[in-house]
Amino acid sequence: MSNIKRLTAETTGKIAAGEIIERPVNVVKELIENALDASATKISIEIADGGKTLIKISDNGLGIISEEIPLAAENFATSKISTIEDIMKIKSLGFRGEALASIRSVSGLTISSRTFSDETGRQIRWKENQVVKDELIARNPGTDVTVTELFYNLPARKKFLSSEPSESRRISGMIQSFSLAFPEVAFSFRSNGNDVLNYPQSTLEERVEIVFGSRVFPNLKYFHREEGRTTIAGYASMPAYTRGNRSMQHIYVNKRAIKDRMIGHALRQAYSSLIPADRFPVVILYLDIPPGEIDVNVHPTKSEIRFQNERDIHRAITGILRESLQGKTISFREKVESVYKTIFPSGRDGKENTGISPREFQMTQSNKDLHGEEISGNRSDWLIKESPDSLFNQDPQSIDLNSSGGLYWQLHQSYIFIQIRGGVVIIDQHAAHERILYDLAKKNFEGGKPVVQSLLFPATLELSHEEYDNFERLEDKLPSIGFEVEPFGARAIIVRGIPAGVKNWNEGKLLQNILGEKGIGRNSADDLIRRFSCHGAIKAGEKLSVQEMESLTDQLFASEFPFTCPHGRPTILRVEMDDLDKRFHRT
Amino acid sequence: MLSFPDELNIYLPMKKIIRGGRGVKVVIPLEELSKKMNAISSVVPGKTTMPILSMVLLKAESSGITFSATDLDISVTSTVNGKVVKGGGISAPAKKIAEIVKSLSQGDVTLSSDDGEKLTIECAKSKFSVNGRSADDFPKLPKQDSKTEFSIETSLLSRLIQKTIYAVSTDLTRPALCGVKWEVDKTGVLMVSTDGHRLAKAETKLSLGDIKKSEVIVPPKALATFKSYAEKNEMIKVSIGDNSISFEMKEVSIYSRLLEGPFPNYQKVIPSNNTKELLISKEALNLATKRVAILSDALTHQVIFSLGKNSLRLHVATQDLGEATEDIDATYSDEKMEIGYNAAYVQDILRTFDTDEIAFKLDRPDNAGIITPVEQDGEIKQLCIVMPLRILG
Numbered sequence: 001m002s003n004i005k006r007l008t009a010e011t012t013g014k015i016a017a018g019e020i021i022e023r024p025v026n027v028v029k030e031l032i033e034n035a036l037d038a039s040a041t042k043i044s045i046e047i048a049d050g051g052k053t054l055i056k057i058s059d060n061g062l063g064i065i066s067e068e069i070p071l072a073a074e075n076f077a078t079s080k081i082s083t084i085e086d087i088m089k090i091k092s093l094g095f096r097g098e099a100l101a102s103i104r105s106v107s108g109l110t111i112s113s114r115t116f117s118d119e120t121g122r123q124i125r126w127k128e129n130q131v132v133k134d135e136l137i138a139r140n141p142g143t144d145v146t147v148t149e150l151f152y153n154l155p156a157r158k159k160f161l162s163s164e165p166s167e168s169r170r171i172s173g174m175i176q177s178f179s180l181a182f183p184e185v186a187f188s189f190r191s192n193g194n195d196v197l198n199y200p201q202s203t204l205e206e207r208v209e210i211v212f213g214s215r216v217f218p219n220l221k222y223f224h225r226e227e228g229r230t231t232i233a234g235y236a237s238m239p240a241y242t243r244g245n246r247s248m249q250h251i252y253v254n255k256r257a258i259k260d261r262m263i264g265h266a267l268r269q270a271y272s273s274l275i276p277a278d279r280f281p282v283v284i285l286y287l288d289i290p291p292g293e294i295d296v297n298v299h300p301t302k303s304e305i306r307f308q309n310e311r312d313i314h315r316a317i318t319g320i321l322r323e324s325l326q327g328k329t330i331s332f333r334e335k336v337e338s339v340y341k342t343i344f345p346s347g348r349d350g351k352e353n354t355g356i357s358p359r360e361f362q363m364t365q366s367n368k369d370l371h372g373e374e375i376s377g378n379r380s381d382w383l384i385k386e387s388p389d390s391l392f393n394q395d396p397q398s399i400d401l402n403s404s405g406g407l408y409w410q411l412h413q414s415y416i417f418i419q420i421r422g423g424v425v426i427i428d429q430h431a432a433h434e435r436i437l438y439d440l441a442k443k444n445f446e447g448g449k450p451v452v453q454s455l456l457f458p459a460t461l462e463l464s465h466e467e468y469d470n471f472e473r474l475e476d477k478l479p480s481i482g483f484e485v486e487p488f489g490a491r492a493i494i495v496r497g498i499p500a501g502v503k504n505w506n507e508g509k510l511l512q513n514i515l516g517e518k519g520i521g522r523n524s525a526d527d528l529i530r531r532f533s534c535h536g537a538i539k540a541g542e543k544l545s546v547q548e549m550e551s552l553t554d555q556l557f558a559s560e561f562p563f564t565c566p567h568g569r570p571t572i573l574r575v576e577m578d579d580l581d582k583r584f585h586r587t
Numbered sequence: 588m589l590s591f592p593d594e595l596n597i598y599l600p601m602k603k604i605i606r607g608g609r610g611v612k613v614v615i616p617l618e619e620l621s622k623k624m625n626a627i628s629s630v631v632p633g634k635t636t637m638p639i640l641s642m643v644l645l646k647a648e649s650s651g652i653t654f655s656a657t658d659l660d661i662s663v664t665s666t667v668n669g670k671v672v673k674g675g676g677i678s679a680p681a682k683k684i685a686e687i688v689k690s691l692s693q694g695d696v697t698l699s700s701d702d703g704e705k706l707t708i709e710c711a712k713s714k715f716s717v718n719g720r721s722a723d724d725f726p727k728l729p730k731q732d733s734k735t736e737f738s739i740e741t742s743l744l745s746r747l748i749q750k751t752i753y754a755v756s757t758d759l760t761r762p763a764l765c766g767v768k769w770e771v772d773k774t775g776v777l778m779v780s781t782d783g784h785r786l787a788k789a790e791t792k793l794s795l796g797d798i799k800k801s802e803v804i805v806p807p808k809a810l811a812t813f814k815s816y817a818e819k820n821e822m823i824k825v826s827i828g829d830n831s832i833s834f835e836m837k838e839v840s841i842y843s844r845l846l847e848g849p850f851p852n853y854q855k856v857i858p859s860n861n862t863k864e865l866l867i868s869k870e871a872l873n874l875a876t877k878r879v880a881i882l883s884d885a886l887t888h889q890v891i892f893s894l895g896k897n898s899l900r901l902h903v904a905t906q907d908l909g910e911a912t913e914d915i916d917a918t919y920s921d922e923k924m925e926i927g928y929n930a931a932y933v934q935d936i937l938r939t940f941d942t943d944e945i946a947f948k949l950d951r952p953d954n955a956g957i958i959t960p961v962e963q964d965g966e967i968k969q970l971c972i973v974m975p976l977r978i979l980g
Contacts, residue, residue: 453929456783555885
């Protein structure tokens, strides 16, 4: 099975040769394209000195078959097309078969790769176009390409490079540009050992938000239209939000980032009279056009394109944007999710919680948990702040959970979905169980009587100095949450009973983890209770039976504070049928 | 191409696969085919990253027709009654074949393949052609390293399993507890399981001849699979190796990987001085437990057993929920005592007894309680241990 074929002389003649590599960012672009064409879902880019001394791109893609690695770096060798006809139906990003060869001729190149079916990988290093090392190595499937000493043999070009921060910025911009076209691929970028970008695999919406940030994103509107075999979609900023330059305009044709005068003109026309002439909108535009109707082989960097039906496309872009800006289409940010209110009592101290009924809570829009840590921000779109009908406005009991058939469904062994009248409730199983254990431990701690499950095989735990110090401090408190434990020789303890209903006892690891928390219980017992509920709760990824889900839900709603876990994170989200209907344009 | 780990060879014993000779043809009565396809499909994993595992291996040899399926932990080979027209083999998608077979109405079914990669199913006027894979692609079923072999009746083995399988742990951090420990020597078979809160032990005395003593931990899935195939009573052969166990029935062979030990020293935790004895009807206790448990705490399931002169009172009190009480006649003459148990554990245990009269042997409320039948039956000696749920403070 051979993937890489040498192009015929006729074909190579038809492909215009060109200079591809002008600066480090060109290397990065070519190598990311290769990784994407190899179906990678995770691409890591690492550079040093703005890419001048090191560029390393690692992916988890299909890899290169061992025997073909030497050929991969040859001129006009590619696995992506074999004759000129294929260019007409090109779907992959790269195809010219000159990238690696060009890079090799101006740098030290190392390719290390392994396919899923090969047992070992192979690594080849070239210097001055000669193989200097060729060995079998152990590695995960995927490909690493390392480029060192770029332009070592072209001192003139080397002199022309910009400063290190400037080259690094160009690369970072290039990665952002790719990341907007491939939200399903995780990208990470490190420069001189520091993390610069880190985008997990996500949906388009999430990716746009993480790239543009929570300041810009709320000003964007989603649009989408299909015209024949062409699809136009993307995000455009509302006229009230503009920028001083075009740096926030990204245009993709079939996932390839391009620059095009015609499209630039269409954008200007769509916003004309809506924004000042010297301002520019934020636009992310995705065009999906049958490959036969465009020509990408205009320029070696493939950033220019020719459209067969230029006028139609111009008209379509202007039309959809105009419509969208006038508010005829539905905003992407129409909430699907309605509930998120971080609920705190006025005192803000967990201890004062008891005795206050949910109605007396003060609702705050704080995104901070009890430790004052900011709750991770890039998901804030889920946490709609001005929810009109928050779950909170109702008694927990008024959520009709039985609703004949009471459909419980566990998603990815982490979230419980329950059909309710008028929609669906989503429960985070870990957060919910955490809340239940917290309430139980708290009740027991404040004078309740803990129920203890005796152990058939008492567990002896050997503790570190720090853990033992913590144990000594907490020795008289542990029984009140249900641990039956006593010292057992030097720095060891023996556990004869554990709180009934606790998951994750894990032969003592639970208690050891609690005692391993730095300074636990030094300031307040609440700390101990919180740690206990966190470590003792069902984890995400644990399969639950319907009975268990039912029981968990019942217990959660028996709590006085069912909506948040002890850290202040939400336990429940609600999705309304109305919201779903809107999403599906049924209203 | 998929490659299989070498370790596979340890636990998938089978006769040698005949290579070469593409193509196969067999004729099987629909009823027989339907039954065997159904049974074998239960072994086929629902989701797998290795497509070949979603297939069933059909083989026809001079010795007969077999279906095989595996999820790499357990493999099952079932003999099928039918006529071999041409010897050979093919792997075919199990769920689809089962679905097709289920949809047929009557008659003999011809399964054939010319190239060993596409399976044709013909019955009456219906004809299906299903894409499969070469029989050679199916995980190889190599020889087992059998150390201990003995014969036993399926009914007896099933009873031993039923009396122990419920106490198996689900805590994957201690894999040894996630299986049933078997101790086999020339005097009989003993099975024991525990999840740290309760323990179940069942043993039978048998004269197994001059066999090597063997102590292994068998995964519950293997035991459940065995039970599902053990419909009629017959003598079967059990072979135990270092890493695998196999059950050879008349029509079905099951092979399973074993779990790694060590299993805890369970003998040490079986109390020897539990002198207080409560005799009670299993049925009465079971029903009463079920009733009062309705109001038990959803997290702890705690039920309090109050022992008095010739009576047992079950009591449940849950804050915010309510209380329940039930008195049961019993035989008891020792001092009054209150012990808490997890109602679900008690019910699990009661389900495994075959006779109605059972005995609780107790010491103090914070010690392990032993539950046994009042009279052990001639075949199996059974014992359960349950740890109390206590209220501290």
